[in-house]
Amino acid sequence: MKFLLGLYFCLFISPTLAADSETALLIIEGNLIDRVDLINKDSSPDVIISAHYDLLPDFVKTDISARQILLENLLPSYEVAYLAADSAEMAEVRDKINIEWGKIHTIHMQFFNTNVVKILNNAYVKKFKGLLPENSNP
Secondary structure, three states: HHHHHHHHHHHHHHHHHHHHHHHHHHHHHHOOOOOOOOOOOOOHHHHHHHHHOOOOOOHHHHHHHHHHHHHHHHHHHHHHHHHHOOOHHHHHHHHHHHHHHHHHHHHHHEEEEEHHHHHHHHHHHHOOOOOHHHHHHO
């Protein structure tokens, strides 16, 4: 009899408990920042980005703003290298852009839900005229 009760527990009760612990993972998404509803989809990329960044803690806002400025400062170097057809310089600047974008994208993934990450990625791609990797959507 104890064997049957043990077997019943293993087959029917145990998976139910495991399923409950698996659904707890969904809580993580609930702690992430959601889309700002007051923003129009046709708003400029700067408006979209700043409205979402205003919801971040101050230390994150400072970090991500500094990285955004670094990206903006790399654009003229890329444009000069592009116009000069200097592929080595373009590749070097492109690597720096990708590194900074990767760090910004990682911050997005840590603080925003999937929908907002996509919105921010699209805003950045528009802002930086397609220079950022478009396939970085989750």
